[in-house]
Structure formats: C-alpha cells, structure tokens
Amino acid sequence: MSHETREFFTVRRVSEALAGFRPTRRTAPEEVSLAGARGRVLMADAHAPADLPGFARATVDGYAVRARDTYGASEGLPSLLDVHGTVAMGTPPERPVPAGGALAISTGGALPPEADAVVMVEHTAETMPDTVEVMRPAAPGDGAVRPDEDVPAGGLLAQAGRRLRPQDLGLLAAAGATHLMVHARPRVAVVSTGDELVPAGKVPPPGRVRDSTAAGLAALVEEAGGVAEPWGIVPDDREQLAAVLAQAVAVSDAVVVSAGSSVGARDATAAAVAALGPPGIWCHGLRLKPGKPTLLAEAGDVPVIGLPGNPQSALVVFRLLGRDIVRRVGGCMHPPVRATVRARLERDVPSVAGRFDVVQARLDGDLAVPVFGRSALLSPLVGADGFFFVDEDAGGLYAGTEVEVEPYA
Amino acid sequence: MSHETREFFTVRRVSEALAGFRPTRRTAPEEVSLAGARGRVLMADAHAPADLPGFARATVDGYAVRARDTYGASEGLPSLLDVHGTVAMGTPPERPVPAGGALAISTGGALPPEADAVVMVEHTAETMPDTVEVMRPAAPGDGAVRPDEDVPAGGLLAQAGRRLRPQDLGLLAAAGATHLMVHARPRVAVVSTGDELVPAGKVPPPGRVRDSTAAGLAALVEEAGGVAEPWGIVPDDREQLAAVLAQAVAVSDAVVVSAGSSVGARDATAAAVAALGPPGIWCHGLRLKPGKPTLLAEAGDVPVIGLPGNPQSALVVFRLLGRDIVRRVGGCMHPPVRATVRARLERDVPSVAGRFDVVQARLDGDLAVPVFGRSALLSPLVGADGFFFVDEDAGGLYAGTEVEVEPYA
Numbered sequence: 001m002s003h004e005t006r007e008f009f010t011v012r013r014v015s016e017a018l019a020g021f022r023p024t025r026r027t028a029p030e031e032v033s034l035a036g037a038r039g040r041v042l043m044a045d046a047h048a049p050a051d052l053p054g055f056a057r058a059t060v061d062g063y064a065v066r067a068r069d070t071y072g073a074s075e076g077l078p079s080l081l082d083v084h085g086t087v088a089m090g091t092p093p094e095r096p097v098p099a100g101g102a103l104a105i106s107t108g109g110a111l112p113p114e115a116d117a118v119v120m121v122e123h124t125a126e127t128m129p130d131t132v133e134v135m136r137p138a139a140p141g142d143g144a145v146r147p148d149e150d151v152p153a154g155g156l157l158a159q160a161g162r163r164l165r166p167q168d169l170g171l172l173a174a175a176g177a178t179h180l181m182v183h184a185r186p187r188v189a190v191v192s193t194g195d196e197l198v199p200a201g202k203v204p205p206p207g208r209v210r211d212s213t214a215a216g217l218a219a220l221v222e223e224a225g226g227v228a229e230p231w232g233i234v235p236d237d238r239e240q241l242a243a244v245l246a247q248a249v250a251v252s253d254a255v256v257v258s259a260g261s262s263v264g265a266r267d268a269t270a271a272a273v274a275a276l277g278p279p280g281i282w283c284h285g286l287r288l289k290p291g292k293p294t295l296l297a298e299a300g301d302v303p304v305i306g307l308p309g310n311p312q313s314a315l316v317v318f319r320l321l322g323r324d325i326v327r328r329v330g331g332c333m334h335p336p337v338r339a340t341v342r343a344r345l346e347r348d349v350p351s352v353a354g355r356f357d358v359v360q361a362r363l364d365g366d367l368a369v370p371v372f373g374r375s376a377l378l379s380p381l382v383g384a385d386g387f388f389f390v391d392e393d394a395g396g397l398y399a400g401t402e403v404e405v406e407p408y409a
Numbered sequence: 410m411s412h413e414t415r416e417f418f419t420v421r422r423v424s425e426a427l428a429g430f431r432p433t434r435r436t437a438p439e440e441v442s443l444a445g446a447r448g449r450v451l452m453a454d455a456h457a458p459a460d461l462p463g464f465a466r467a468t469v470d471g472y473a474v475r476a477r478d479t480y481g482a483s484e485g486l487p488s489l490l491d492v493h494g495t496v497a498m499g500t501p502p503e504r505p506v507p508a509g510g511a512l513a514i515s516t517g518g519a520l521p522p523e524a525d526a527v528v529m530v531e532h533t534a535e536t537m538p539d540t541v542e543v544m545r546p547a548a549p550g551d552g553a554v555r556p557d558e559d560v561p562a563g564g565l566l567a568q569a570g571r572r573l574r575p576q577d578l579g580l581l582a583a584a585g586a587t588h589l590m591v592h593a594r595p596r597v598a599v600v601s602t603g604d605e606l607v608p609a610g611k612v613p614p615p616g617r618v619r620d621s622t623a624a625g626l627a628a629l630v631e632e633a634g635g636v637a638e639p640w641g642i643v644p645d646d647r648e649q650l651a652a653v654l655a656q657a658v659a660v661s662d663a664v665v666v667s668a669g670s671s672v673g674a675r676d677a678t679a680a681a682v683a684a685l686g687p688p689g690i691w692c693h694g695l696r697l698k699p700g701k702p703t704l705l706a707e708a709g710d711v712p713v714i715g716l717p718g719n720p721q722s723a724l725v726v727f728r729l730l731g732r733d734i735v736r737r738v739g740g741c742m743h744p745p746v747r748a749t750v751r752a753r754l755e756r757d758v759p760s761v762a763g764r765f766d767v768v769q770a771r772l773d774g775d776l777a778v779p780v781f782g783r784s785a786l787l788s789p790l791v792g793a794d795g796f797f798f799v800d801e802d803a804g805g806l807y808a809g810t811e812v813e814v815e816p817y818a
Binding site (some may be wrong): 034035038052053054055057059061088089090091092093106107108109110145149150151157158163164165166167168169170171172173174175176178194195196197200201203204205206207208209210211212213214215216217218219220222223230236260261262263264265309310311315319336337338339340341363374375376377378379381382385386406407408409 | 443444447461462463464466468470497498499500501502515516517518519554558559560566567572573574575576577578579580581582583584585587603604605606609610612613614615616617618619620621622623624625626627628629631632639645669670671672673674718719720724728745746747748749750772783784785786787788790791794795815816817818
C-alpha cells in the first residue's frame, strides 16, 4: 500500500513523459498486400533482390551513342553518326551500337550494348537519311541511368520501424514486392468510466451526458495506426473497474481509460490501475494544462493510459502522448516530425512556469487566435484549427509573439 | 484539330493550376456510422438538436451554493453554510439548495435548483458536522458550465465541406449523432501507359520495368480520401488508350493516367485525353520541376490528370495537385494548411525564375539536405523526409537560406 501511495503522487513534467515512458511491447507480424500497406510499419528492412532499374535506361529522347564518338562535337563542327535503327520500347537491347553509329531511343528505352550515353534529340539534327548530326559532346553516362542507379542489389528499399509512405510502396513495387510483413495494428481498448455517462447512442436521462470522449479517442487511435476497441462504460467502482481493466489488458496491446470527472472517480481509476500489477504506475499527474490528472502505467508490457474525465483534456492528452505510445507499440520507432504553421499571437496567453500548456487556436491570416474554454467543453477543440504549446519554462506569452501552430489534419 | 492543337500547348504556372483548375464534380451522399466517419466530409452542416451539455454541471469538486450567500467571505470571516447532503453523480438535480445552504457536489454533477455556483473544496473547510466554511466568495456561474455552454440548441456542431476530426466526432457523439450523411469517397481510376511496363506483380523481361507509379499513386489517392481503382497498363496507342479512358471516365469520379515516358507516348496520352470531349484540356505542361509534362483536363465534370511518365515526377505532381483535386471532388472545400518544419539549406539549390521547383530534402538536425536524383528514379523520394519549394519568382536558393520543409507523414 505504501508502494501504491508513493506512486500515486509521482507527478511528472511533459518532457519527462515524452522522453521517459517508453513501453516495450510490440505487436506481432502479419502479412499484408502492397496495396493495403499504406501507413503500415515494416517488421524488417526491405532490400532490393536485384539492381533497379536492372538495365541502363535512357532518360531523354534522342540517340544512343558511344560517348567518345561525340567528343569535340559543336554546332559548327558536328559529329556525323550513322543511324542503325530504333530501340523499340520495352524490348531487350540486342543490336549493339557500332563505332561511329547511333540508335534512336526514347526515354525509358534500354541502352543497346556498347552505347554509354544518350544524346538529347534537341542537340541533334537529321539532315540526311540514316545520319544524325550531334552538335554537343556527350560524356559517358549522359542521358541514361545506370542499371543500379535507383537501388543496387542488396540496397535498402524501405526501413523497418517507419510508416510506409506512397513513395516507399512505389519503390517496393518496382522491386517486385507484392506482400509485406508488417506489425499488426495495435488493438487499443477504450474504456470509459463515470456514473454520469450514457453510451453515445442513447438519450441521457436528466443529470447524465453521452460518452463523447470514446468517439474522439477511437479516431485518435486510428490516426496512430491502431484499432480502437470500445469496451463501453464502467461504473465508478474500483472493483468493477479493476476487473474490466484486467480483462482488457489480457487481450489488448494498449488500454486507454478515461476516468470519471470527479476526484473520487479518478481515485477509483488510479487504484484499479495500480491493482493491475507490476511494473505499475509510472506517473500520476502531469504538469500539463489541460490534462493534469493523467496516469501512465504498464501492466506487464501493456501500456495503460489513464485520461482525465473532461473530454477536452482527454483528447488533448491522448493527442500529445497517447498516439505516440500506440505508434510505438505498433513498431513505429520514428514519431512524425512536428510540422507547424507560424502565426502571431492575437492576444496574451497566461501560463505558469513549470507547467506545459496546450492552447487551442484559430488561424486567421497570420494571426493565431487562442480559443479558450473550460476543459469540460469540447466546442473549443472543435472551433480550433490547431494548437500551440507554452513550454514548461515560459510564464506565458505576450500578444504578437510568434507561435508555431500545429494544424489539425 | 486546330482546337486540340492550341490546347496542347497551354503551359501554365503552378500557382495558376492551384488556383484555377477547380473541377465542379462532387460525389453523392452516403450514410456512415459515427465510428467510421473519421476523415469523411459532411454533406451539410450539423446542428445541435438541444443544448449541450443540457444542464448546469459542476466543473470542480466542492459545494453547490447560492453565490450571494458567499459574498464577503474570507479566511478570517468565512461564510457558514448548512450542508444538506450530496448531489449523486448522474442523478437528476431534485433537491434545491435553500438560502444559507449547500450541497456537496462532484465535478460533472448536475447543479441543484437554486444553486448558481460551485465553491471549490479547496476554498472550504468542514470544521463542524453538516456545516461548511466558505473562505472565498463565489460569483454566479463560478465552478459550473451553463446548460448551453458547449453548444446551444441549433448551434453548429460540425461544418460541411471539412474532413471530420476526432474532436468533431466527439462533439457529434455528445449531441446524439450515430449516423452521418457524408460525401462518398471519390472513385479514382489509376491508368498506366507505357510499352515498357509490366504489372508490379510480374517479373519484367529484359528491357522492361515494373509499374511502380500505380502503387504510389493509389496510396496518395487514399491519403486524399479517395478509393484508388487500378485500371492496369494500356499500350502506348492512342486508340486503345482513348477507349480505356472513355470507359474510366464513365464510371469514375476522377481519372489519373501516368503517361509513358517517351515523347511519343506523352503525345498519345494527350491526344487520347483530348478525344474525351469537352470541356477538354485545361493545361498541357506546367512550369514545374519535376513534372513539366503534366496535363489537366475535364471530360464532362470528371477531372482527368495526366502525369509525367517518370515515377518521381508523377508522385510529386500528384501530391502537389492531384490530392487537392480528389479532396475537392469528395466535397472537401478546405485544403489542409501547409504545415512545415523550418530548416537551413545545407547547400545551394539552383533553379530558374518562372519555374516552380519541388526539392526533396532530408532533415538533419536543423539542416535541410537536398536529395537530388533524376526524375526517372524513385530512390530520391524514398530517401527524403520531406520537400520544399523554390517559388516561381526565385532564381535559386543559397546555402544557409531558411526553407520550410513539408514532412512526409
């Protein structure tokens, strides 16, 4: 109990939580088709089984030549080469280019044997039949890619631990990959607590409200590449909650529980999480606004994220910390770079040194207009185009300060 | 024919294309469940059927009071109020607070009749049974949200023409929405041409390569909220291509065709697109690198995007222009704000005034390291963390210049 009590009061800074809470669980491998692999995370680095593109290819329309036959060529004194036909697109390069000769070739065509450059058609003239005048010298390699210039055999196609982007899928397709071994999507249990809640599909009787947080959390889980599994609403009762959380931990890759809003409900949640066993609660409380009553724990290797009961706080905290945890469990070791829009603050934003603030903002031209509103409300998040931070070491920001607003997608 | 010929040479600036090519087609409505609505686009604004949260709710743990009973209270001279019990969480607020009285209440509880404020427990002391000392005055409205403070009845919950974000789904859930009318996902036909191509699943014979562009394009279409429909590879033949494109236009919301890489193949593609009928080709050629041989057209109200044959160019152009077209057809009238990371250029980047350049870059600390490579190669895109622009009016950028790198997700 003294152990529990101590951990209950481990309040941390956001920077500590971002750097220090690193669950080790990783989802199992599964095979997906290339067409369904966008955003998925490779289990292992993918290497090219052979050179890409695999043969020397023209990158311009023109004439395949032996470069040395063009040395010294100029508009005044062009090299005259005999044209021995045309390289048909998509056919193997059989006829070699003889010394002093050339073959017409289109972009993408395979360089014939003995050719080591392609002269752009713009630098040539066909003034006599079967003869081409080359007006500029070509160096070996001009106008063509080498057989291994995209990726050499054994070279890296795509890295493990990163979400696959469109261009990664393109390069994997070029190398002949049709199926990939990726991390399974993390199954994330979304548990709500609170005697005041009814499911989103029901009409709340007087004194109750619909569970709005679960719907928002499910969408954030999906954004992070996870599969949200709704576990419904559990009463504010330590025993019941502990039982549900234990079940959820047993079958999930991560568990998110949004606590009831009262202090009593939060305490029940914390006690139920502590009862899940070691390694237990890593932090209870963040120096964060909104989102102070946040709880980070692990039960075995399953991360358990206890979110504040206020819907706005819950969504802010999960965006800040939860998505990265879900990504990591899904094998993604590279959180996305924080991309922002620069804007000037339209008004002063108060804060407290030592506390990290997430401030909602509307973008209005180059102005960031803070959207304030109590954390029990969701409308401030809905009215915002994005958010910015007031760092732990800042005591607030003055109007006119440049802030970096991270827009909602 | 003269009409066709003229349009073939309408070369445009990227800024013109972004501002001026605005297809009018919109996909039909379809109903989706709230749980499946992330990223979808509402057909019509959604309004609240009733006040949210619907009743005055405590935002703190403490005591529901009549504010006037606390006026003048201080630590030295607290107001003494009779405690008449506790508001049970999730129950209708029945017992009124009498003058000079208070009810204990938890965050999220319904304010009882006659109460107009909640005093935080931190500003009270219970020194005698059934009596609470209030040490600070409360103003009406303190410690509680109004019944319509999140959204009043009839107020806007979520806007048409925007992709639904997690918080939008939360607020819609709070208002009782379980199903939504959204725009159907645009069906985007992806057509490849090129006698040098084989499907990604096949082993290319000598002189041919796999179709890598289609896989990358499909993923970009998905990112834009569309459904990519692979139409396979069509030979570089104007008649065959025209027939396939006409079929694709008839059953798709947008058509993307990546041309063969040769000039002849590009001309065949342009001719086939021109043959689709009015309004026809809007531009053929962009002052863009990579991506000059881009073609934008409409056949009836179906946008047709002709992409360069080089895989890198095709993916760059589709990211720059194609995704926004797909989004728009899918009802999304607000393209996402361009969020970037600031970095200093590691080396000079040459360009040409009047041409818009998309430069791939690796992020290395606060440096942007340009990743150059011929546009026939995909590896430069794969090696990049993002990209930046050299605007049409710039002749190039010097090392050390600050650039805004848009990271790949």
